[in-house]
Amino acid sequence: MRHRIIAAALILGAGQASAQIAYDFTLVNALLPNPVETYLYDINDLGKAVGTTYGNTPIGTSYVGFTWTPSGGPTQVNLSWPHGINNSGLAVGVGTVTDTTTSQAWALPLLPGTYIVPYPGDINDAGVAVGMVQTCNCSNSGGALQIPYIWDAVNGARTISVPGAKGLSRINASGVAIGWVGGNSQPDSFVVDLATGQYTMMSTVVPDTGPGSVKAFDINDSGVVVGTRTGTGLVYFYGYIYSPATGAQLLPLPSAPYQQAFTPSTINNAGQIAGEIYILGSSRSCVYDTQRGFRDLNDPSVVAGIPAGFVLMHTSRINNSGWIIGYGVDSTGRYRSYLLRPRTSGACYANCDGSTGSPVLTGNDFQCFLDTFASSSAAANCDGSTVPPVLTANDFQCFLNAFAAGCS
Secondary structure (H helix, E strand, O other), X not given: OHHHXXXXXXXXHOOOOOOOOOEEEEEOOOOOOOOOEEEEEEEOOOOOEXXXXXXXXXXXXXXXXXXXXXXXXXXXOOOOOOOEEOOOOEEEEOOEEEEOOOOOEEEOOOOOOOEEEEEEEEEOOOOOEEEEEEOOOOOOOOOOOEEEXXXXXXXXXXXXXXXXXXXXXXXXXXXXXXXXXXXXXOOEEEEEEOOOOOEEEHHHOOOOOOOOOEEEEEEOOOOOEEEEEEOOOOOOEEXXXXXXXXXXXXXXXXXXXXXXXXXXXXXXXXXXXXEEEEEOOEEEEEEEEOXXXXXXXXXXXXXXXXXXXOEEEEEEEEOOOOOEEEEXXXXXXXXXXXXXXXXOOOOOOOXXXXXXXXXXXXXXXXXXXXXXXXXXXXXXXXXXXXXXXXXXXXXXXXXXXXXXXXXX
């Protein structure tokens, strides 16, 4: 039986050129029929995403929080504006942390001298949530009357002392977070170790490109930060990458017809960067790496299956499997979310045995995949499913497709 599978796959893959298409598009179906808006904000490494949809509900037109997986679809979650989810399924929304697997919830307490409810934006695998909380019982429209907020079930609620800090936006597995100062204008940002309180202002390490803001958008588990610094002249702003070991470097700018600006919204542990580039004033979801440069994720030679008239505009997150989520506008003008799953992971998923000779893909890769599947390794979860049983015949078909696509 093994040999028949291998032979069939070799025939399927015969004569295939190196892969051109890097991702497959999935339109995220929301809870509500005919939703007006659907936004995904975060996705964990198991492929579980969290977000908000807006439309008609039994209690009227409103926003509804939900989780979503490719295999299970949407599930309503008792969270308002959920923005972060960890690998255990803990998700954060306005004033609440919820276990999306068991439905257990924690109401986040206020700090002395704070009001309304805390607004967490992220939670790491240790269960530490970060965000902000207001210091006034007011609209706080300028975003200046607030302080950073930290919470976990063991240590409770607390803040951290960084001069001018107004909030924390992301936290990695080591408890290192990024945040901002100066209200909604966010003239500066910082990276801070929550255990020691040691912090670095981004404006002191990112190369100076003139007056303007220095923003941090994401941090991976190695402490690598991506963000933007305002440019001058025809350059709207630069993307940058920073790590404590190597310092900060400006990232390249896209070439024409794109405008001279790049927003690196998110980075994973492999160093893959996703974000936005711009054309005629409109944002376009993209990925960037040093080997391929910028790739517009609206390009049908990069992403397969994009519906007619759909424009991928914003990239929310890239997880450690290289899955990308975000949102864009469909042909009717409604905001809808998407998932992009890579056809290859790292160098090439189909190159299971890691060979470097020519041809790279051989029958040995099928034997490698069969052995990986037989050992119940997570590496055999080619289709990224999360509902038990995770490993099924679908993973064989997925691997056959990856082999047929070849390696770029």
